[in-house]
Amino acid sequence: MNLVIDGLIILSLFLLFGVSHSIFASNKIKFWMIRKFGIKIAFYRLFYNLSSLAIFYIFYALSPKPDVIIYDLQPPFDILVVILQALSLAGLIWASTSIDVGEFIGIGQIQRYFKGTYKIEELDENLTFIVGGAFKYSRHPIYFFSMLFLGFRPEMDFFYFTFIILSIIYFNVGSYFEEKKLIERFGVRYLKYQKIVPKLIPYKATKSDLAKEEI
Secondary structure (H helix, E strand, O other), rough: OHHHHHHHHHHHHHHHHHHOOOOOOHHHHHHHHHHHHHHHHHHHHHHHHHHHHHHHHHHHHHHOOOOEEEEEEEHHHHHHHHHHHHHHHHHHHHHHHOOHHHHOOOOHHHHHHHHHHHHHOOOOOOOOOOHHHHOOOOOOOOHHHHHHHHHHOEEEHHHHHHHHHHHHHHHHHHHHHHHHHHHHHHOOOHHHHHHHHHOOOOOOOOOHHHHHOOO
């Protein structure tokens, strides 16, 4: 019974984090920020990322962590899983090379603000349409490799297992709302891209010259 209660607490805290994270990522909030602070919206992305890390830390600290081990792999299987986890981390790094990390963190926006080149219509991020690298095989390769990295674990306890399941659900829900914004921004081009490239799991091969396609 205590395990069920602990699971419900973890779920509730994760939902609070996920809902707040999604709300503050919405364009509705960003337009409100523009009305209140104008072009200083350029600082919002960095603030959003830092506050998300702080909220996530609070979620982790408050979550119960029952001493329940679901599995503990023995050699050589634990070594194999660690290797797979390392490969998924390499894939995550590879996928990240296709994006502007400075823009993702929020530093690029602040740099443009001080240079006087920031455009308020960018909201908090200058969205780019990426079809090269890992994005030829998955529309959300960072989410895909993150799920693999979280899932490949030689020892699994109750808290971490619950966290992985909730994270996978969140990645799927988050990608849905993210794509709504991309369709709004890029229109038919992104709709064509959706038809060519799988959403998360790269289950089919795509053309190597996808970046040159008329999409």
